[in-house]
Amino acid sequence: xxxxxxxxxxxxxxxxxRSRDFVGPxxxxxxxxxxxxISGPAGPVWGAIVGALVFGLxxxxxxxxxxxxxxxxxxxGAVGYSLFNLALAARDTGxxxxxxxxxxxxxxVFGLAAGWVMYRNSPGLTPIPILLSxxxxxxxxxVVLLTAVALGLLDKIRDGEQQELTVAxxxxxxxxxxxxxxxxxxSFWSKLPSSFAVGFTFIISVLAWNEIGFSIVEVxxxxxxxxxxxxxxxxxxxxxIKSPGQPPTFNMGKALLETFQIAIVGxxxxxxxxxxxxxxxSRPTSPNRAVYWLAKxxxxxxxxxxxxxxxxxxxxxxxxxxxxxxxxxxxxxxxAIMGKLLSETVDAIxxxxxxxxxxxxxxxxxTIMKAxxxxxxxxxxxxxxxxxxxxxxxxxxxxFVGAGGIGRLLDERRQFFQWDQVMAxxxxxFTAVIVIExxxxxVRRKLV
Amino acid sequence: MxxxxxxxxxxxxxxxxxxxxxxxxxIEEGEFVVVVGLSGAGKSTLLRSVNGLVPVTGSVRxxxxxxxxxxxxxxxxxxxDVGMIFQTFNLVNRSTVMSNVLMGRLSKVxxxxxxxxxxxxxxxxIALQSLERVGxxxxxxxxxxxxxxxxxxxxxxxxxxxxxxxxxxxxEPVASLDPVTSHIVMRDLKRINRDLGIxxxxxxxxxxxxxxxxxxxxxxxxxxxxxxxSISNVDDDIFRDIYGRAIxxxxxxxxAAL
Ligand SMILES: Nc1ncnc2c1ncn2[C@@H]1O[C@H](COP(=O)(O)OP(=O)(O)OP(=O)(O)O)[C@@H](O)[C@H]1O
Ligand SMILES: [Mg+2]
Numbered sequence: 001x002x003x004x005x006x007x008x009x010x011x012x013x014x015x016x017x018r019s020r021d022f023v024g025p026x027x028x029x030x031x032x033x034x035x036x037x038i039s040g041p042a043g044p045v046w047g048a049i050v051g052a053l054v055f056g057l058x059x060x061x062x063x064x065x066x067x068x069x070x071x072x073x074x075x076x077g078a079v080g081y082s083l084f085n086l087a088l089a090a091r092d093t094g095x096x097x098x099x100x101x102x103x104x105x106x107x108x109v110f111g112l113a114a115g116w117v118m119y120r121n122s123p124g125l126t127p128i129p130i131l132l133s134x135x136x137x138x139x140x141x142x143v144v145l146l147t148a149v150a151l152g153l154l155d156k157i158r159d160g161e162q163q164e165l166t167v168a169x170x171x172x173x174x175x176x177x178x179x180x181x182x183x184x185x186x187s188f189w190s191k192l193p194s195s196f197a198v199g200f201t202f203i204i205s206v207l208a209w210n211e212i213g214f215s216i217v218e219v220x221x222x223x224x225x226x227x228x229x230x231x232x233x234x235x236x237x238x239x240x241i242k243s244p245g246q247p248p249t250f251n252m253g254k255a256l257l258e259t260f261q262i263a264i265v266g267x268x269x270x271x272x273x274x275x276x277x278x279x280x281x282s283r284p285t286s287p288n289r290a291v292y293w294l295a296k297x298x299x300x301x302x303x304x305x306x307x308x309x310x311x312x313x314x315x316x317x318x319x320x321x322x323x324x325x326x327x328x329x330x331x332x333x334x335x336a337i338m339g340k341l342l343s344e345t346v347d348a349i350x351x352x353x354x355x356x357x358x359x360x361x362x363x364x365x366x367t368i369m370k371a372x373x374x375x376x377x378x379x380x381x382x383x384x385x386x387x388x389x390x391x392x393x394x395x396x397x398x399x400f401v402g403a404g405g406i407g408r409l410l411d412e413r414r415q416f417f418q419w420d421q422v423m424a425x426x427x428x429x430f431t432a433v434i435v436i437e438x439x440x441x442x443v444r445r446k447l448v
Numbered sequence: 449m450x451x452x453x454x455x456x457x458x459x460x461x462x463x464x465x466x467x468x469x470x471x472x473x474x475i476e477e478g479e480f481v482v483v484v485g486l487s488g489a490g491k492s493t494l495l496r497s498v499n500g501l502v503p504v505t506g507s508v509r510x511x512x513x514x515x516x517x518x519x520x521x522x523x524x525x526x527x528x529d530v531g532m533i534f535q536t537f538n539l540v541n542r543s544t545v546m547s548n549v550l551m552g553r554l555s556k557v558x559x560x561x562x563x564x565x566x567x568x569x570x571x572x573x574i575a576l577q578s579l580e581r582v583g584x585x586x587x588x589x590x591x592x593x594x595x596x597x598x599x600x601x602x603x604x605x606x607x608x609x610x611x612x613x614x615x616x617x618x619x620e621p622v623a624s625l626d627p628v629t630s631h632i633v634m635r636d637l638k639r640i641n642r643d644l645g646i647x648x649x650x651x652x653x654x655x656x657x658x659x660x661x662x663x664x665x666x667x668x669x670x671x672x673x674x675x676x677x678s679i680s681n682v683d684d685d686i687f688r689d690i691y692g693r694a695i696x697x698x699x700x701x702x703x704a705a706l
Contacts, residue, residue, distance in 0.1 A: 012576060013588050352538030353551075356604075359499055360611055361528035361555030369563040370551055374543045 047081025047110070048074045054114060064121045076113025080106045252409065252428060258323045259405035259432075263391035266330020271384045273331070274299075274338035279368045281339070282346040284354055287364045299339040307333040311398035323404030326395055333394055334387045341383045342376065349375045385440045392436055396429055450477045450529070450614035450647045452498060456506035457516075459493050459671075467493040469671040470506065477614075478645045480638065482652050482662030482679070486691055490671040491651040495617045498649070499523075499530045511614065528555035531608025531646075533618040533637075537600045541593035545584070545603050548592050549575040552610030571610075578609035582636055598629035605636060616640070618650040622657065627701050630654075634661045654701040655687055 051073040058064045058073075083106030279285040281295035310329035318325040353371035362370065373380075399407015406429060413422045452475040459468035467490045475481055483491050497504040500515045500523045508515040513526050531552065539548045553571040554562050561567070579585040582602040587595060592603060601621060608616055618637060622630035638661050641648040652658045658665060658679065665682055667675030667690035674690045675682070687695055 012580075012585055350541075352534065352536050353540045355501070356532065356534060356538035356607065357551050357554060359501060359527055359530070359532040360552050360607070361524040361526075362551070363524065363554075363559060366554045366559060366562055370547070370554065371540055374540050374547075377542070 044078040044082045047077035047079070047084075049077070050081065051075070051077025051110070051113070055117075058117060058121075064117055069117045069120065072113050072117060076110050080108075080110035080113070082106070083109060252406075252425065255399075255406040255409040255425075256428060256432060258326075259392065259395045259399070259407070262323050262326040262330055262395045262403075262405050263388055265327040266334045266391045266395070267384060267388040270331045270334020270336075271338045271380075271387060274335045274342055275373075275380065277335070278339055278342035278346050279372060281343055284349075284351055285346060285364070285368050285372050299336070299343065302332055303336040303340055305332070305336075307394050307398060308401060311401045311403040315402035320402040321404060321408055326398055326403035326405050329398055329403055330391050330395055334391060337390060338383055338387050341386075342380065345376050345379045345383075346372065382444045385444055389433075389437055389440045393433055396433075450511050451475065451509075452615065452647065452649075453509040454497070454507070455509075457497060457508050458505050459490075459497055459502050460505070461503070467502075467671050468497060468504070471671075471673055473666070473673065473676070475647060475649065477647055478641070479647055480641045480661075480663045481649045481666060482658045482664070483649060483666045483668060484652055484655065484658050484687075484690060485668035485674075489668040491668055492619050493671070494666075494668065495532075495619050495649060495651060498615065498617055499527045499532060524555055528611060529614045531611045531613035531616045533601070533604050533608050533616065533621045535620040535623045537597075537604045537624075539592040539600055539603055539607075541591070543592060544589050545579070545592055545595070545606075546572075546575060546588050548603055549578055549606045549610050552578070552607040555611070574612065575606070575610050578606040579603075581609055581640065582606050596629075597625055598632060601625060601629075601633050602636065605633070605640070609640065613646060615647045616649070618648065620651050620653055622701075623653050630657065630701055637661075654699060655695060656700045656702070 052070070054077070055064075055070045055073045058069065083102065086102070086106075277295050277299055280287065280291050281299050283292060286292035286295070307329055310332045311326065314325035314328040315322070318328065349372055353375070354367055357367040357371040395403070395405045396407045396410070399405040399409070400411045402408070406425065410422060410425045410429075413425060452473075454471045454473040457468060457471045457473075458466065460466050471494070483494060485491050493502055496502040497508050497515065498510060500518060504516055506516060510526050510530065513522065515523070515526060518526065540551075547565075550562075550567055550571065553567070553574065557568060557571055576585060576588065579588055582605050584595075584599055584602050584606070587599060587603075592600060595603065604621075616637070621637065622633050625633060634657060637648060637650065640646060650662075652662075659682065662679040665675065665677065665679045666673060667686070669690055669692065675686055684695055687699075691699075
């Protein structure tokens with residue numbers, strides 16, 4: 001705006017720092033890192049390419065268009081990747097936590113470069129985010145690598161047994177470092193708890209996806225070793241409930257964990273799908289009639305189909321007793337419930353802001369994101385917790401019809417007429433449901 | 449060019465109610481026009497036909513663009529140049545003042561950027577300047593719901609200003625404010641019109657406000673233009689003609705400007 005009164009900088013409040021400004025770059029960064037891992041040899045060339053691509057993203061969102069920043073990112077990528085690569089090459093000569101630290105250092109180098117560019121181009125930031133960025137990327141990588149060492153995964157890799165593990169490790173490092181990096185880059189002071197909660201949920205979800213075999217590539221299934229290790233930790237309490245004849249041992253701990261994982265995957269994916277569907281299935285936020293009817297009919301139809309049907313369907317399709325079937329069933333179940341709850345909330349939103357956004361020339365999706373979603377955001381989170389809670393209960397039942405989880409164990413014990421064990425399982429389920437419900441209610445109350 | 453020309457413009461709402469009947473009007477660039485009329489006379493409809501928020505037929509030209517028959521994209525382009533201010537402010541209560549004002553920039557920045565909330569410094573600067581213009585920049589990062597009514601309306605004005613509009617449409621901008629605040633907001637609008645040369649059309653309920661701040665007055669009655677002329681020529685008889693009844697104290701906001 002020209003010809004305006006000259007800005008009175010004294011009066012202007014400082015802009016609070018926000019996490020969102022950095023989420024985009026970080027997401028792309030992590031995807032690229034993961035991709036680099038899957039594509040095999042990561043090295044300085046790859047690092048330079050990653051740096052260039054990240055710069056491309058910065059350029060695209062107009063964070064920076066300076067050549068100096070491009071150079072920093074490319075060199076940072078090349079150096080960081082070389083270090084990371086060197087560290088993993090050390091697996092041939094024995095793996096220690098020192099290797100993890102060295103690899104993490106590589107990631108940290110790139111984090112520093114990215115942090116520096118962000119800092120340079122974000123007026124009002126102190127230099128702290130640079131250090132945080134580096135520390136967080138490195139720290140995230142370190143945590144994952146240490147876990148890998150502790151689980152003996154790196155030894156497996158060294159012995160050349162499990163090539164897929166290398167890939168899984170790359171992806172895990174990327175995601176963890178990216179998520180932790182994103183949460184640290186932030187509005188470090190104001191939004192720390194919520195950002196970490198998001199990051200934490202994300203990591204848990206990713207781990208849960210692995211466990212369930214919910215992956216396009218088979219690689220993640222290898223991570224199920226974690227539950228076997230858990231088994232080893234838990235024997236005395238649960239040995240009486242083990243099913244000796246079942247390979248592999250499917251005990252109470254594992255069954256409960258599986259139920260939990262099914263619920264979390266179902267809730268995250270289902271709720272994510274339901275959000276756009278709900279907006280499109282509500283007249284004031286639907287782009288047009290056709291989309292409105294499609295979205296609305298879809299939500300109506302899936303709502304009428306009971307979760308047990310989904311469970312049977314997917315158990316038949318994916319394999320009887322597989323938790324992946326349960327996860328698919330819970331996705332449909334969650335989408336239906338979230339769709340219903342959210343649609344009703346969306347129908348009741350204040351239309352004034354929507355009109356204001358449209359009058360300012362916004363597109364339909366911009367209107368949804370900026371004028372509609374903020375109105376329902378707290379409800380959305382509360383519903384998501386509620387859906388998770390329902391999923392826990394539902395995934396017990398669907399286990400009966402072959403969709404994995406603790407329901408499967410219950411059914412199995414029942415078939416062996418071991419009623420004392422059935423009783424024990426019921427008590428465990430009961431306790432788990434109560435505890436999760438209590439937590440969920442507590443968090444929801446804090447939110448709304 | 450920000451001239452607005454209505455030619456034979458009509459609005460028929462779904463259900464068949466004709467709210468605007470074959471209106472012919474020309475509003476020149478930089479004019480400050482006040483529209484009065486009874487409730488239901490079609491004031492809001494007239495305003496909303498300028499930015500295509502109602503189904504209009506005939507012709508409404510805004511600058512060199514035609515509203516009638518415009519594609520979605522063309523209508524967004526027109527709206528991008530036309531700021532709108534609402535009686536009920538229409539702010540997103542849970543969002544900060546800043547993100548409300550930035551809504552005025554939605555049509556000017558890349559879609560993905562705006563949706564991710566990654567606003568260019570240039571747009572943030574414009575938002576801050578808009579807030580400075582209405583004198584509430586110190587509230588920038590406060591939630592909109594934490595402001596008083598008058599402050600909320602000034603955020604509404606800043607949101608319109610952030611569009612760097614050529615035209616401002618204000619639909620009863622002071623109807624939910626107390627008399628003192630009403631005068632402050634009216635003065636803001638008048639000043640913006642004068643300083644920035646933005647064509648301004650304001651619907652008003654209160655005749656004394658119309659008289660005090662208006663230059664040109666348009667009187668609507670049953671969707672038709674019953675009066676159009678300089679406000680200095682308007683006497684109580686003309687108001688009576690527009691309103692179809694005598695003036696009552698309810699038609700006045702009272703408390704003349706300080
Ligand atoms: N969306 C709509 N659908 C159907 N009829 C409508 C719609 N909006 C307005 N109308 C009708 O059109 C006529 C003119 O309405 P408009 O809102 O333009 O009046 P107004 O002069 O702004 O009145 P007020 O002073 O009460 O705001 C009224 O009879 C109203 O009932
Ligand atoms: Mg009106």
